[in-house]
Amino acid sequence: MIPPERPLVLPSVMSADMTALGGQLGELCAAGARVFHVDVMDGHFVPNLTVGPDFAAAVARSVRPHGGLVDVHLMVERPGYLLEAFAPHADAISVHAEADPHLHRLLGEIRRLGCAAGIAINPGTPIDFVTALVGVVDYVNCMAVNPGFAGQSFIPTTPDKVARLRTELPDEVWIEVDGGIAPGTLPAARDAGASWLVSASAIFGAEDPVGAYRRLAELAG
Numbered sequence: 001m002i003p004p005e006r007p008l009v010l011p012s013v014m015s016a017d018m019t020a021l022g023g024q025l026g027e028l029c030a031a032g033a034r035v036f037h038v039d040v041m042d043g044h045f046v047p048n049l050t051v052g053p054d055f056a057a058a059v060a061r062s063v064r065p066h067g068g069l070v071d072v073h074l075m076v077e078r079p080g081y082l083l084e085a086f087a088p089h090a091d092a093i094s095v096h097a098e099a100d101p102h103l104h105r106l107l108g109e110i111r112r113l114g115c116a117a118g119i120a121i122n123p124g125t126p127i128d129f130v131t132a133l134v135g136v137v138d139y140v141n142c143m144a145v146n147p148g149f150a151g152q153s154f155i156p157t158t159p160d161k162v163a164r165l166r167t168e169l170p171d172e173v174w175i176e177v178d179g180g181i182a183p184g185t186l187p188a189a190r191d192a193g194a195s196w197l198v199s200a201s202a203i204f205g206a207e208d209p210v211g212a213y214r215r216l217a218e219l220a221g
Helices: 018-030 052-064 078-088 104-113 158-168 184-192 211-221
Strands: 009-010 035-041 068-075 094-095 117-122 138-143 174-178 195-200
Touching: 009 018, 009 117, 009 211, 018 211, 052 078, 068 078, 068 117, 068 184, 078 094, 078 104, 078 195, 094 104, 094 138, 104 117, 138 158, 158 174, 184 195, 184 211, 195 211
Parallel strands: 009 035, 009 195, 035 068, 068 094, 094 117, 117 138, 138 174, 174 195
Antiparallel strands: none
16 A cells, blocks of 8 residues: 555545444445544453454445555454464554554554554654554554544644644654544645544534535545
């Protein structure tokens, strides 16, 4: 996967209507969405439990015929044990810096499995965790909320953190901002240097998810 040429909005399927998932994903693909975000939570690393590899496979089956890609975000303890299960259904996988002390090895394994390798960092995690791994990381998932639940408010200091990351990282490493992305918060994250902007409830919680996506995509530019 090459770095995105322009900022992209990633619908986060954790807030989708699971009874109508295929239809919603197809409509978003038709509206221009190209990368879809799958949040995996284990009830231990974060206080919530979500989906497994079969769900990621279902998302992949829905979006890949339209040219769509799947970004898997592992919010789990010991993420190395899940990489082989998710990799066939993912184009990019991010693991949390706080979840495993062997990030260099994990990132290498993600690449070996054919996916772009990402590091996710919580709001309280310093950017040093990332800059030490330049050369083995493809993108950084900068959390704009404390991970675990959709619908949280965007932490207002996030753009400053993104701007510092953008200064410290080479151009080929792109930055993802995850959490609280909505019309009022997207421009600041975009202007700070984010290339992937993950939105869950602002899209799927709207009466018209496709219209909500299009509005965010326009703001992303």
